[in-house]
Amino acid sequence: MIGTIIVNPPSNTVYDIVSNSTDHTTLKTAVDACSLDGVLSGPGPFTLFAPTDAAFNLLPAGTVTALLNDIPQLTNILKHHVVADSVMSTMLTNGQIVTTLFGTDVTVTINANGVFIDNAQVTVADLVADNGVVHVIDAVLLPNVTAVSEFEISDTYLYSIDMLGKKVNKDIKDQVIFDIYNNKIVKRLNK
Numbered sequence: 001m002i003g004t005i006i007v008n009p010p011s012n013t014v015y016d017i018v019s020n021s022t023d024h025t026t027l028k029t030a031v032d033a034c035s036l037d038g039v040l041s042g043p044g045p046f047t048l049f050a051p052t053d054a055a056f057n058l059l060p061a062g063t064v065t066a067l068l069n070d071i072p073q074l075t076n077i078l079k080h081h082v083v084a085d086s087v088m089s090t091m092l093t094n095g096q097i098v099t100t101l102f103g104t105d106v107t108v109t110i111n112a113n114g115v116f117i118d119n120a121q122v123t124v125a126d127l128v129a130d131n132g133v134v135h136v137i138d139a140v141l142l143p144n145v146t147a148v149s150e151f152e153i154s155d156t157y158l159y160s161i162d163m164l165g166k167k168v169n170k171d172i173k174d175q176v177i178f179d180i181y182n183n184k185i186v187k188r189l190n191k
Helices: 014-019 025-033 037-041 053-057 063-068 071-079
Strands: 046-051 097-099 105-111 114-117 120-129 132-137 176-179 184-187
Touching (some): 025 037, 025 046, 025 071, 037 046
8 A cells, every 4th residue: 555645845935034044133033023924924925125134233223122112113114014915026117116014105216226125225136935025125114104293283373374375264273284384283272
């Protein structure tokens, strides 16, 4: 009697590529801390723009430690490095906008100096995984997100105008208005 042995080939997921790389120990630590290892081991497809340890070292001193202590913020930054599609380098075009898992966009620039994702240069392209592809980059991508709460708040003003230049009704109370001249959020307080 002849028996059959089924051997499952070893996996080679996006997470495996990061996990097995000696140049991505900080990224692996961050992915593990945010419990994104399961996502990047999942069916995908995913494209990961993977900053090296050297890229993380370019951040201001203490940034990595601070992010590892702020898991929600770190998760958002990591999701800004992942695209929910398998995007090979041959599919990238100059000026292309790619939306990340975080919902933010990154811009592809292709010129004589190479391929860039926002400010990060792709140093190794097309590390193919079972569930996508990894592109190694030389800088950490930081999402450009400004929440209204991050603007300086001023509760005094002389008058406000709308986008058409019309004076805003002074009798409206507790209205939040953006002052385009000094980049401030002003809350109208009628006393």
